[in-house]
Amino acid sequence: MSTIAPFAKPIYVMLKPVGSKCNLDCDYCYYLEKANLFPKKNNQVMSEELLERFIRQYIESQTMPQVMFTWHGGEPLMRPISFYKKAVELQKRYAGGREIDNSIQTNGTLLTDEWCAFFKENNFLVGISVDGPQDFHDEYRRDKMGRPSFHRVMKGIELLKKHEVEFNCLAVVNDYNVDYPLEFYRFFKEIGCRFVQFTPIVERIRKQGSPLKLASAREEESEVELAPFTVHAGKWGNFLCVVFDEWIKEDVGEIFIQLFDATLANWMGVQPGVCTMAKTCGHAGVMEFNGDVYSCDHFVFPEYRLGNIYTTPLTSMMYSQEQLKFGNDKFDTLPQQCRECDMLFTCYGECPKNRFIKDKYGNSGLNYLCKGYYKYYHHVAPYMDFMKKELLAERPPANVMRWAREQKAKRR
Numbered sequence: 001m002s003t004i005a006p007f008a009k010p011i012y013v014m015l016k017p018v019g020s021k022c023n024l025d026c027d028y029c030y031y032l033e034k035a036n037l038f039p040k041k042n043n044q045v046m047s048e049e050l051l052e053r054f055i056r057q058y059i060e061s062q063t064m065p066q067v068m069f070t071w072h073g074g075e076p077l078m079r080p081i082s083f084y085k086k087a088v089e090l091q092k093r094y095a096g097g098r099e100i101d102n103s104i105q106t107n108g109t110l111l112t113d114e115w116c117a118f119f120k121e122n123n124f125l126v127g128i129s130v131d132g133p134q135d136f137h138d139e140y141r142r143d144k145m146g147r148p149s150f151h152r153v154m155k156g157i158e159l160l161k162k163h164e165v166e167f168n169c170l171a172v173v174n175d176y177n178v179d180y181p182l183e184f185y186r187f188f189k190e191i192g193c194r195f196v197q198f199t200p201i202v203e204r205i206r207k208q209g210s211p212l213k214l215a216s217a218r219e220e221e222s223e224v225e226l227a228p229f230t231v232h233a234g235k236w237g238n239f240l241c242v243v244f245d246e247w248i249k250e251d252v253g254e255i256f257i258q259l260f261d262a263t264l265a266n267w268m269g270v271q272p273g274v275c276t277m278a279k280t281c282g283h284a285g286v287m288e289f290n291g292d293v294y295s296c297d298h299f300v301f302p303e304y305r306l307g308n309i310y311t312t313p314l315t316s317m318m319y320s321q322e323q324l325k326f327g328n329d330k331f332d333t334l335p336q337q338c339r340e341c342d343m344l345f346t347c348y349g350e351c352p353k354n355r356f357i358k359d360k361y362g363n364s365g366l367n368y369l370c371k372g373y374y375k376y377y378h379h380v381a382p383y384m385d386f387m388k389k390e391l392l393a394e395r396p397p398a399n400v401m402r403w404a405r406e407q408k409a410k411r412r
Helices: 032-037 048-061 081-094 113-121 134-140 150-162 181-190 233-250 258-268 314-318 321-332 370-392 397-411
Strands: 012-015 066-071 099-106 124-129 167-173 195-200 204-206 224-226 284-287 292-294 305-308 355-358 364-367
Touching (some): 048 314, 066 081, 081 099, 124 150, 167 181, 181 233, 195 258, 233 258, 233 370, 258 370, 364 370, 370 397
Parallel strands (some): 012 066, 099 124, 124 167
Antiparallel strands (some): 204 224, 284 292, 292 305
């Protein structure tokens, strides 16, 4: 059995100041329907009293000198700037000598000069949700009146650039844009985004009526069906391989793709920067607008509720046996096929929420995207081996670009 020693990792709790409220109505959003978990679903706004309680407890719980606050939604910009100014004031009050950083994830459509000036002044890292070129983005990312959002997002990105705000992009890969990997990848280079997270969308829909339409990881396969926007597992693997082949020739050290960075980290035997590719998880929770704390942003279901900050200290919830088991289960519940896999060391079964198919032995718990990831890991293995050698020799891993071109020339 794997173990996580309590306090071995700093806790990380994402904050939802407006719950699931959003000005968009993206088809694949897993969070909009979370409003149904709470009474008075039209009044889901975090109070300043709760904000202060969280900031004080969150800073006090940290074991490292740096503290990262992450603001998420819904759409967190549906709270006014005054709310975040108050948050920054409280962070300074309770910092106790620690370095405080902030990141905020937004769809970008509500950005203004005032917002961007505030982010620049307070060193916020801004994550922008954008799914590639206009046709790809507008396929699923529309507002509540059905209007496309691409041009509003791009206007927001231009404002961030104008004010020199550091930003990165979170891009969802779905059943539509997965067929166009190069067009997708080159778009982010064209708009000057150097840090990109590609997120494959995998969701299951309950067949029976329920306040929550999307299924949790515990739902039986017979009770659910794949959502139509879910990315095809095989195509996901092809998407990653095609993007990697372009990146490895031209962009190492210039464009940073989270999955590629995490793969190299695992190849080096160090902790990757993304929980889905780590051996265990459980140190990253989420707190809702009312103080409810859940095991993970993708596990906001009643069965994964850890408690409420009004009645239970944050550290007690995040270091509870329940949460430790949640984190350890990422490795402990892997099926036999995963345990025998030569790529286990870099995959670790990816996110538990996607483990709902049977492995070749008939055991449940194999990741739906296994076929795609396995293709990707074998495809990149020679390049990861080369970059690992360069790093161990204290040489830049970007040397792989020259080596990749040489290998291609040899095959001609």
